Structures are given as structure tokens and as C-alpha cells.
Amino acid sequence: MNKHKRVRDGLALSRALPDRSLLTMVAAMSLLIALTFTAAVGAQSLSERWARGAANLITVQVPDPDKAPVTDNHTTGGSRVEAVLGTLKTAPDIVQLHRLNEQELDALLKPWLGNTGTAALPLPAVIEVDLTAGGVLSDDLVSTLTTIAPGTLIEKNDDWRSQLHTVARSLLFCAGLAIALVGTIGAAVIGMATRLGLGSRRESVTILHELGASDGYVARRFASRVAVLSFLGGLAGTLVSLPPIAILSHLMAPFSGAVSSTTQNGENWFPILKDSLLAFWHGAAPQSLLIGLGCIPFVVTLIGWVTAQVIVRVWLRRLP
Amino acid sequence: MIRLRDVSWHHGTLPHEGQATLRNISLAIPQGGFRWLLGPSGAGKSTLLRLLHMEALPRSGDMEILGTEIGSRSKRSTLARLRQRIGMIHQDFRLMPTLSVADNIALPLRLQKRMEGEIAQEVDALLDWLGLVERKKARPVELSGGEQQRTAIARAVIMRPSLLLADEPTNALEDSQAARVIGMLRELSDLGTTVIVATHNDTLVQRFPAPALQLRQGRLFSDE
Numbered sequence: 001m002n003k004h005k006r007v008r009d010g011l012a013l014s015r016a017l018p019d020r021s022l023l024t025m026v027a028a029m030s031l032l033i034a035l036t037f038t039a040a041v042g043a044q045s046l047s048e049r050w051a052r053g054a055a056n057l058i059t060v061q062v063p064d065p066d067k068a069p070v071t072d073n074h075t076t077g078g079s080r081v082e083a084v085l086g087t088l089k090t091a092p093d094i095v096q097l098h099r100l101n102e103q104e105l106d107a108l109l110k111p112w113l114g115n116t117g118t119a120a121l122p123l124p125a126v127i128e129v130d131l132t133a134g135g136v137l138s139d140d141l142v143s144t145l146t147t148i149a150p151g152t153l154i155e156k157n158d159d160w161r162s163q164l165h166t167v168a169r170s171l172l173f174c175a176g177l178a179i180a181l182v183g184t185i186g187a188a189v190i191g192m193a194t195r196l197g198l199g200s201r202r203e204s205v206t207i208l209h210e211l212g213a214s215d216g217y218v219a220r221r222f223a224s225r226v227a228v229l230s231f232l233g234g235l236a237g238t239l240v241s242l243p244p245i246a247i248l249s250h251l252m253a254p255f256s257g258a259v260s261s262t263t264q265n266g267e268n269w270f271p272i273l274k275d276s277l278l279a280f281w282h283g284a285a286p287q288s289l290l291i292g293l294g295c296i297p298f299v300v301t302l303i304g305w306v307t308a309q310v311i312v313r314v315w316l317r318r319l320p
Numbered sequence: 321m322i323r324l325r326d327v328s329w330h331h332g333t334l335p336h337e338g339q340a341t342l343r344n345i346s347l348a349i350p351q352g353g354f355r356w357l358l359g360p361s362g363a364g365k366s367t368l369l370r371l372l373h374m375e376a377l378p379r380s381g382d383m384e385i386l387g388t389e390i391g392s393r394s395k396r397s398t399l400a401r402l403r404q405r406i407g408m409i410h411q412d413f414r415l416m417p418t419l420s421v422a423d424n425i426a427l428p429l430r431l432q433k434r435m436e437g438e439i440a441q442e443v444d445a446l447l448d449w450l451g452l453v454e455r456k457k458a459r460p461v462e463l464s465g466g467e468q469q470r471t472a473i474a475r476a477v478i479m480r481p482s483l484l485l486a487d488e489p490t491n492a493l494e495d496s497q498a499a500r501v502i503g504m505l506r507e508l509s510d511l512g513t514t515v516i517v518a519t520h521n522d523t524l525v526q527r528f529p530a531p532a533l534q535l536r537q538g539r540l541f542s543d544e
């Protein structure tokens with residue numbers, strides 16, 4: 001009552017629009033957008049993390065690194081991995097060779113194996129070969145390596161890198177599509193609510209029009225109200241999305257390279273949620289995610305404002 | 321200045337049985353003129369006033385309102401600004417159902433973003449003059465026909481319009497009140513407002529002699 005007194009042009013929009021259902025719908029849409037967006041950012045940062053490194057990084061895995069190398073002339077002594085390293089050193093195009101030490105291997109495998117310790121497993125030696133841009137390992141060299149150390153795997157990161165990129169890009173595309181779709185449905189819902197409000201205020205709007213209220217004035221009155229409701233809905237939806245997103249980003253942290261406290265894989269969710277929210281609060285989540293989530297209420301507000309403006313202005317066209 | 325040349329209008333998309341509501345209307349009223357609009361029921365008086373108020377646009381012919389040419393290609397903002405200078409008393413009052421009497425009367429000034437203090441002064445003066453002070457907080461549904469009509473009159477004159485269109489503005493009023501209202505409209509026209517009053521009330525017409533526009537079956541017969 002007091003609220004509509006403030007404007008006193010008789011539109012009484014606080015009672016004309018289906019407030020609660022509009023708010024709920026917008027909140028649900030915002031929640032969907034937030035989750036989809038998080039999934040997209042997650043996929044993106046995972047793919048980036050996994051595919052990081054110089055453009056031309058090759059991993060060479062040497063099984064049974066400590067056995068003696070298989071060679072024609074038995075002049076080279078030492079182990080297979082040393083023999084492989086020695087051969088690689090003579091090759092052209094190589095910028096850097098690096099054999100991963102135990103800690104690095106541990107770090108690499110931790111997401112997959114946990115903290116159980118890798119010492120017990122018969123691990124291959126892993127050598128990272130950094131090639132000059134455009135450089136390749138010749139077929140001769142590769143065959144030499146596999147002769148010296150049978151079972152040696154030469155993994156061109158390029159292959160799975162590009163595959164990963166394709167996957168990430170299609171994931172992003174799907175997420176974008178989903179967000180656009182949800183946004184469109186949201187606009188449609190807001191549009192219908194506005195139309196409903198116009199219908200219930202048909203007489204008042206016509207009278208205002210006849211008294212010389214401009215289209216802009218009437219559209220602004222509806223759009224402000226719709227924008228406020230959309231903002232509140234967007235805010236609610238985004239807030240509701242935070243706990244699950246915090247947990248997700250917390251669980252994903254070891255994969256995406258963010259620092260995080262180790263989570264016990266226990267059944268008790270409350271400490272996990274607490275840890276997650278704390279970590280989230282202290283910036284464990286990627287910044288792009290936070291910025292994106294923060295934008296949702298405002299984007300939704302903008303969608304509400306524009307939709308209401310268009311719907312009202314189109315409706316007013318029936319009056320000359 | 322109000323000028324119509326060969327203006328026709330009909331309800332719906334096509335004239336029914338060749339029957340247009342308004343047919344080839346031509347008229348010219350100088351600024352500050354006062355005109356009675358007379359004719360039997362169904363002659364088209366309300367329709368002509370609605371046309372002058374630009375609630376509908378002419379289907380053919382030329383129309384000039386307050387010096388502005390009006391047509392289907394007129395800009396909507398231009399029409400809105402013109403309407404702000406026109407006071408209209410509808411036959412069915414068209415009060416804002418959600419607003420009190422005082423807020424209804426204040427509405428045109430609020431739309432023009434006048435100062436609240438100034439608005440209150442104008443509203444109080446009109447409430448007093450029209451005997452509505454006691455009813456100022458009432459909603460239109462709580463009003464008698466005459467009270468609604470007086471509210472509509474007050475809302476139409478509060479912003480000192482350049483053009484005042486009154487569609488049977490006194491049919492719900494007592495004779496003495498009706499005479500006072502017409503007297504006020506005459507004064508407004510003396511002050512420069514163009515006034516057109518549609519009525520069936522012959523006594524009033526005789527009491528306030530003025531040029532009349534005679535409508536019959538959508539055709540205009542001026543007695544000027």
C-alpha cells in the first residue's frame with residue numbers, strides 16, 4: 001500500500017505483476033546458469049591445466065629404467081634410462097631434457113592414486129623432452145630408443161592436447177548454448193509475466209496513455225519493477241548455487257592445480273562443505289568463475305529490464 | 321488552432337454497410353474558441369472528441385491539433401506531448417480506479433513532474449471549488465456519478481490545457497452545478513483555451529450562447 005503510494009500514478013505494479021512466481025522462476029534460471037557456467041569454467045581450466053607446457057613437449061616413458069640397455073655394441077654401460085638420455089642428448093632440436101624425480105612423479109600421480117605412496121609400484125622413468133618449435137624426433141631416433149629400452153613410450157603431447165582442446169571447446173560450446181537457452185527461456189518467462197501485468201493494468205495504462213504519459217514512461221515503470229524482481233531472483237539463485245559450486249571446485253582443486261587443503265574422502269559432508277566454502281571465500285576458485293558468478297544477477301537484471309521494455313512498448317503500439 | 325479537412329473515421333477495419341461513423345468532417349476553431357457539439361444520440365459526438373484527443377487517428381483527411389499536423393506517421397512522442405496539453409472529460413469519466421480523488425486530480429501534474437507543494441495547492445483549490453473536499457480520499461468506486469464527474473472535470477482542467485474536450489460534462493450534475501461548470505469552461509476559453517463541449521442539455525446551450533457544431537449521422541452541419 002505504502003509502496004504504490006510513492007509513485008501514485010495508479011499503476012500499483014507491486015500488485016500487478018506475479019511477483020512470487022517471477023522471482024522463483026528467475027532464481028531457478030539463475031541457479032541453472034550458475035551451475036552451467038561453473039561446469040564450463042571447470043572444463044576449461046582442467047583442459048588448460050592438463051595441456052599446459054611448451055608447445056612442443058614430449059614425454060618419454062622408459063619401463064624398467066634400471067635394467068641394462070639392449071645394444072649391439074656393449075660399449076655403453078649404465079641403465080636403460082641413462083642410455084635413453086644419452087641418445088636423446090645427441091639428437092637435434094632438443095632444448096631441454098628433464099627426468100622427473102620421485103616427488104614430481106608423486107605429484108603427477110596424486111590425483112589418480114591419492115596419498116598411498118608410489119614407492120611400491122614399479123614405475124617407469126618419465127623424461128620430459130622440450131623440443132624447439134617445429135622440431136620433431138626423427139623416426140630413426142625413435143626406433144633407436146625402442147631398441148635400447150624395449151617398451152619405451154613416446155607420447156607426443158600435441159596429439160592429446162589438441163584432442164583435449166576439442167573436447168574443452170565443445171564443452172564450452174554446449175555450456176554457452178545451454179546458458180543462451182536458459183537465458184532465452186528466462187526472457188520468455190519474464191515477458192509473459194510482464195504481459196500478464198499489462199493485462200491486469202490494461203485500463204490504468206490506457207488512461208495514463210490518454211493523459212499524455214509517453215511510451216518511455218510506462219515502459220520504464222514496468223521495466224524498473226521487473227528489473228528489481230529479476231535482480232532479487234538472480235541474487236537468490238546465485239547464492240543458492242554457491243555451496244554446491246564451492247564443493248565442486250574444492251574437490252576439483254587437485255586437478256586444476258589450485259592449492260587446497262587435503263580433503264579426506266570421508267562420508268561426512270558438513271566439514272567438506274565448511275572447508276569448501278572457506279577455501280572458496282579465500283579465493284581458491286578461479287577468478288573468472290567468481291567474476292562470472294558475480295555478473296549473473298546483473299545480467300539477469302538487464303535481461304528483465306530489456307524484455308519488459310520491449311513487451312510494454314510493443315503492447316502500447318495498439319494505442320495511437 | 322484546430323483544423324479538420326475531409327476527415328472520415330469508422331469503427332473496425334472496414335465501414336459497415338458503407339456506414340462511416342464520421343463522414344467528411346471539416347472544421348476550424350481558432351485558439352480560445354468555445355463550441356457546443358450537438359446532435360442526437362449516436363450521431364458521433366464522442367467519436368469526434370476521441371479523434372480530436374488522438375485516441376484514434378483519422379482514416380482519411382487531414383487533421384491539425386494545436387498547430388501540429390496529425391497522421392498515422394506522427395511520432396508517438398509528439399502525440400504524447402500534445403495529449404499533455406489537452407484536457408479530456410470522458411462521458412464515462414475514465415478515472416484511475418486505484419487512486420483517490422485527490423491523486424486522480426493530481427495525476428496530469430505528476431506526469432509533468434511538477435513540485436508536490438505546487439500540486440497540492442492546485443488540487444486543494446479545485447477540490448474546494450467543486451465541493452469534493454470531504455471526498456478527497458475516496459476511491460472512484462466509492463463515489464456517486466456526480467462526484468466522479470466532478471473529479472474528471474477537475475483532472476481535465478488542472479494543468480490549464482490548451483484544448484479542452486468535454487463529453488457531456490454535466491449530465492450527472494444538478495442544474496446549478498452544471499451552470500457553474502460551464503461558466504468555468506467559458507472563463508477558460510476567455511483565458512485562451514479552446515473548448516469543445518458535447519451536450520444534450522438545451523437549457524445550458526441557451527443560457528451560454530456560443531457557436532455550435534451540429535452532428536447528424538456522422539456529418540457535420542455548422543451553424544456559424
Ligand SMILES: Nc1ncnc2c1ncn2[C@@H]1O[C@H](COP(=O)(O)OP(=O)(O)OP(=O)(O)O)[C@@H](O)[C@H]1O
Nearest residue numbers: 331332341359360361362363364365366367368411
Ligand atoms: N466500439 C464501437 N464499435 C462499433 N460502433 C461503435 C462503437 N462505438 C460507437 N459506435 C457507433 O458509432 C456511432 C457514434 O457513436 P458515438 O458514441 O460517437 O455517439 P454519440 O453522439 O456520442 O452518442 P451519445 O449522445 O449517445 O453519447 C454510433 O452509431 C455507435 O453505435
Ligand SMILES: [Mg+2]
Nearest residue numbers: 365366411487
Ligand atoms: Mg457520446
